[in-house]
Amino acid sequence: MSSSTDERPVTAGIIIVGDEILKGQTQDTNSHFLCKRLFALGVQVKRISVIGDDLEEIAKEVAEFSQKFTHVITSGGVGPTHDDMTFEGVAKAFNTETVAHPELVKLLEKYFGPESLDAAKMKMAEVPATAQLQYGVNKSTGEKTKYPLVSVANVYMFPGVPSLLERAFVLLEDTFKNPNSTFHTLELYVNQNETNIASQIKQVAEKFKQAVVIGSYPDFHNSYYKVKLSLESTNLHQLTSAYDELKSSMPEGAVVSYEKDPIGKAAEHVYEIVGRQQDDVFTRSVKQAVSVIEEALDKYTSLEEICLGFNGGKDCTALLHLFHAVVQKRYPDRKGKLQALYIRSRLPFPEVELFVSNACQRYNLELIRYEGRIKENLAALKQGHPGVKAVLMGTRKTDPYSDHLESFSMTDPDWPQFMRVNPILNWNYEVVWRFLRELCLPYCSLYDQGYTSLGSMNNTHPNPMLQFIDHNGIVSYKPAYELVENGNERDGRNT
């Protein structure tokens, strides 16, 4: 791309200050937040530096960054304690001293009351002599912020507490915006190893190197793709041309359609299926499951009375998504957590544990955890959570002792009494996998290693029906979704 105007890039450097980060006591999330926001503002972040609470280090790093980058953002070290040295460090970087800034003193007096303004609190007003105070403006109310951010030249000193930094940054972000450009991005997902597509990427990257930045990111743990290719440009036209060329240069069938936010779009995607005219097994199965969940939501007065039986298996993973989708559709503004029950076996697979914990994050679940035998722990659930009346379960008719079950079946008389709600009772194996895969849902990694049903480590193996000898002569297993099910789903289970 040739450009007639002089569009010099706007750059930034981020300095994270704090011993606690270098010691691993706190994990820095501020740099990630800042990079995301700055990128969206058309600012190229060139470097992130993490340094300790050390005056010389701060001064040296700030001096260097200030020379090199358009904007310098520091995080941390602006509080009242002895180890907060950012103001002093910045002063030193600019060969000046810190002095009490009258305006800040006044604000602190107002905030803490003049009597209680001790030396520690006063420290927050002692800023470099050449400091500017930056008051942000709330875009929706037009109000000026009460407490300003301190800056010197191109250095902006943010607090280290993430919530404070984030709030302050959002209010001031116009200060950093690149007036000439915003980045546009596109992504392409490919199910080939990087080595098989490297030459194609190189060719397209060369051709568009003036305008489009292409990145290649292999992911060894994703169930849907092997490499993510990202394309970024300030020029939308060049970007889409590069994208089209890259896409058509990929081997036949290599590009996969991947949804990177399946959970955010759960209701949209699930109800799109519900709205279909077709009457195939898949569509019918999804419709039925949604209607059972909706019925459960009608029957019970509150979501407090319902919990999802969730052990990380594929069936309850599909069910979790359906439950989430129905709740999302019915209560779009709801912020509360859905309840899930996980009765952990004595010998759980670490992969299952990891998946359950990730699912809790992704779906915002309140996990009720027990360990040991199911029956005993359901009694504990009754005691500990007397409000729970119904458990949503991923049981299907083909599961052992389940062919007599209905959508709503109380537990057996000799079991603690709960309503078992079984929305996917009539789903078959193929439907479960089609649902998980077409919606790009995350599922436990064991299924990609040939496990087709999960118990605990002492009684579960990959399914022999999926075994094959790979090109190196090594015994391997195809993923669970490739099983053509003829009653073999539990062939890897001893129980």
Ligand SMILES: Cc1cc2nc3c(=O)[nH]c(=O)nc-3n(C[C@H](O)[C@H](O)[C@H](O)COP(=O)(O)O)c2cc1C
């Ligand atoms: C909430 C809940 C309720 C259950 N109720 C019954 C029941 O009433 N009768 C029964 O025999 N088993 C009951 N079970 C046990 C299941 O039928 C089944 O044995 C268990 O989920 C293990 O399945 P798996 O062998 O496929 O791993 C219940 C399990 C859960 C999680």
Ligand SMILES: Nc1ncnc2c1ncn2[C@@H]1O[C@H](COP(=O)(O)OP(=O)(O)OP(=O)(O)O)[C@@H](O)[C@H]1O
């Ligand atoms: N330990 C448990 N804790 C909570 N819920 C459970 C537990 N075991 C089973 N369930 C419930 O019973 C259903 C059927 O159990 P099952 O073991 O068949 O798991 P799954 O989700 O079906 O996955 P898979 O069949 O692949 O192992 C689950 O979907 C879940 O709702």
Ligand SMILES: [Co+2]
């Ligand atoms: Co199952």
Ligand SMILES: [K+]
């Ligand atoms: K890379």
Ligand SMILES: [Mg+2]
């Ligand atoms: Mg299971």
